[in-house]
Amino acid sequence: MLLRILNYLNEHSRMLKRLFFAFLALTVVFDFYAARHAPHFFGDSIIGFWAVFGVLGCLGMIVVWKGLSHVWLAKEEDYYDK
Amino acid sequence: MISSTIFIHPATWFLMGAVLLPFLNKRPGLKKGVLIAVPLIAFTVIHWLPDSFGQVSYMGFDLVFGRVDQLTRVFLHVFTVMAIIGCIYGLHVKETGQHIAAFLYVAGSLGVTLCGDYLTLFIFWELMAFASTFLVWYRKKRRSIEAGYRYLLVHTAGGLVLLGGIFLRYKNIHDLSFVQIAANGATFADYLIMIGFMLNAAVPPIHAWLPDAYPEASVTGAVFMCAFTTKTAVYVLARGFPGFEALAILGAIMTVYGVGYAAIENDARRILAYHIVSQVGYMVCGVGIGTAMAVNGAISHAYAHIIYKALLFMGVGAVLEMTGKSKLNELGGLYKQMPLAMIFTVIGGISISGFPFTSGFISKSMIIAAAGESHRIGLLLMMTLAAVGTFLSVGIKLPYFIWFGKDSGVRAKDAPWNMNLAMAIAAFLCFFIGIYPEYLYKMLPFPVNYHPYTAYHLSETLQILGFTGLGFYLMVKKLKPEPKINLDVDWFYRKGARVFMVFASRPVLSSDGWVNDVYRRIGFRLTMALAKAISWFDWEGIDWTIDGSARGVVECGNRVRSLMTGKIQHYIGGAIALTFIILIIVMLV
Numbered sequence: 001m002l003l004r005i006l007n008y009l010n011e012h013s014r015m016l017k018r019l020f021f022a023f024l025a026l027t028v029v030f031d032f033y034a035a036r037h038a039p040h041f042f043g044d045s046i047i048g049f050w051a052v053f054g055v056l057g058c059l060g061m062i063v064v065w066k067g068l069s070h071v072w073l074a075k076e077e078d079y080y081d082k
Numbered sequence: 083m084i085s086s087t088i089f090i091h092p093a094t095w096f097l098m099g100a101v102l103l104p105f106l107n108k109r110p111g112l113k114k115g116v117l118i119a120v121p122l123i124a125f126t127v128i129h130w131l132p133d134s135f136g137q138v139s140y141m142g143f144d145l146v147f148g149r150v151d152q153l154t155r156v157f158l159h160v161f162t163v164m165a166i167i168g169c170i171y172g173l174h175v176k177e178t179g180q181h182i183a184a185f186l187y188v189a190g191s192l193g194v195t196l197c198g199d200y201l202t203l204f205i206f207w208e209l210m211a212f213a214s215t216f217l218v219w220y221r222k223k224r225r226s227i228e229a230g231y232r233y234l235l236v237h238t239a240g241g242l243v244l245l246g247g248i249f250l251r252y253k254n255i256h257d258l259s260f261v262q263i264a265a266n267g268a269t270f271a272d273y274l275i276m277i278g279f280m281l282n283a284a285v286p287p288i289h290a291w292l293p294d295a296y297p298e299a300s301v302t303g304a305v306f307m308c309a310f311t312t313k314t315a316v317y318v319l320a321r322g323f324p325g326f327e328a329l330a331i332l333g334a335i336m337t338v339y340g341v342g343y344a345a346i347e348n349d350a351r352r353i354l355a356y357h358i359v360s361q362v363g364y365m366v367c368g369v370g371i372g373t374a375m376a377v378n379g380a381i382s383h384a385y386a387h388i389i390y391k392a393l394l395f396m397g398v399g400a401v402l403e404m405t406g407k408s409k410l411n412e413l414g415g416l417y418k419q420m421p422l423a424m425i426f427t428v429i430g431g432i433s434i435s436g437f438p439f440t441s442g443f444i445s446k447s448m449i450i451a452a453a454g455e456s457h458r459i460g461l462l463l464m465m466t467l468a469a470v471g472t473f474l475s476v477g478i479k480l481p482y483f484i485w486f487g488k489d490s491g492v493r494a495k496d497a498p499w500n501m502n503l504a505m506a507i508a509a510f511l512c513f514f515i516g517i518y519p520e521y522l523y524k525m526l527p528f529p530v531n532y533h534p535y536t537a538y539h540l541s542e543t544l545q546i547l548g549f550t551g552l553g554f555y556l557m558v559k560k561l562k563p564e565p566k567i568n569l570d571v572d573w574f575y576r577k578g579a580r581v582f583m584v585f586a587s588r589p590v591l592s593s594d595g596w597v598n599d600v601y602r603r604i605g606f607r608l609t610m611a612l613a614k615a616i617s618w619f620d621w622e623g624i625d626w627t628i629d630g631s632a633r634g635v636v637e638c639g640n641r642v643r644s645l646m647t648g649k650i651q652h653y654i655g656g657a658i659a660l661t662f663i664i665l666i667i668v669m670l671v
Contacts, residue, residue: 002421002422002425003418003421006417006418006421007418010417010486020548020551020555023548024548024549024551024552027541027544027545027548027549028545030537030540030541030544031541031545033537034537034538034540034541034542035536035537035538036538037536037538040451040454040455040457040459040462041454041459041462044538048545050466050541050542050545050546050549051545051546051548051549052549053466053467053470053546053549054470054545054546054547054548054549054550054552054553055549055550055552055553057466057467057470057471057550057553058470058471058474058549058550058552058553058554058557059553059556059557061341061342061345061467061470061471061474062345062474062553062557062560062561064342065342065343065345065346066345066346066560066561068342068346069346069566069568072569073346073568073569073570074346074564074566074567074568075566075567075568075569076566076567077565077566077567079567080567080576080577
């Protein structure tokens, strides 16, 4: 049963993709209606602030850490054995 | 009087179980019974604890084995629940030694949680470090044995710093009771104690033992280890050092540091280990902020974290157990073969990411909100950024590259029933706490005036998680796992030991002439003693490889295997005897 659902989802990845983008749009729409009690700082009162924070944070983190890894941190797996 | 109160202490039951287990090797049914019964008894016993018990005067010191308040209770609760889950997960393990090590380890953790003075704390603290080393060694690979020695050495060093702090504190104020230390009156001794605690909480830069050792531990060993060492450290920090600014800042740095490494690592269990660093960072930060809400948040996050992190280690451990692989570049497309492990791991993944209706949502947010209410916007943003990274690497990347992605051709079945049962219990608890947070909130030491399910918090969380998903979708090619390791601060002692060897041998040769006689004699001895210690470590650690390559890996592995099993039983036997003798002397004298 479980396997069939997973197979079905795997075969319909385009539908999943559309659902995902629809979900993203909905989260921002929802933000227009979410009541803000006692915002902690300016970001809390901007519509869609956390959406931008999420996507930029994610991309930034990948770029910075992957970059660090490539230029400095990454070593062969037997590095400490040599 | 004391002889009857000894059975109130939950650690006693684990110690008795550890003594009993070696005699049950020929009775596997009975052994399994003990493995389940002991944590269940301990879980029952903790509900009947008096506020104070087991006070012993020993050589002029007042030892307190049982000090029970709300802070103790919530940690005892989650530790014993975790012991039940861990024991079910490891039920199929045949090596009695692993069970004994796990029992002693849990006993140490419970002992630390209950103790009311620093001496008792130190004894149980070291029991934890010692017993958990065996959980690493029981993986019985060359790398695990090396990592185990490093783990033990680092913890011994941390233990000595702690002990130094305890002695200095005693010298200063003639009091060993383990109570809260005021942030503005803290002395050098208090900071030494704090550093000892911080080492176990894996606060950078003294964190590298964790991602070094945990991925090399045995499958069940890692499940125990991820729960107890760091969270016991969070407990002692919350008990002794709330409101210390250093903790708030280092904690927030930890959260980002951990997820950063997790984003670039390849070994699934090392990714999870770096996420412990990150998640414990939230707790350390919460303790450091020190307001009632922040400390509550740190404790509830510790509770939630123990369950979902164990679930993640169990899920990835199940894959390792069934396929023998844990590196993401060697895995992929497993969803047809291990769907149950996938479901459970994903539940752990969404819990750690803080999805609505999971435990992470109601605990992590409490710390972040507490940072906001204390106007610590920098901390708030760092912790939210870490939440983005958490979802990126554990919520999406890890399950994606194990169960989906490119089919690696690895074939396996789902794990044995007991592993799945343990995962199911943990998964249930993740949702239970998420949907019914009052269950957890009413255990917390301060009254809770926080409501996680507000429209804005939902909106914020869904945006962050959704758009992190978008980031992954855009960058999935960049995230392809590579068979590499990444340098961390353990480089200093792993490479440094070799440099020290060179340094240690040269002064001996060239110290003639210009150093005066007395200095030379002392310096020589000191260098030789140090060199001897280092060379012992070197023999166990580094030379193994150089000599081992000649002997051949298989032969070496077999030799290690037979060597270690023989010795480990001796070690553990000795350890139990010693612990028990100490305990009996202390309790009965």
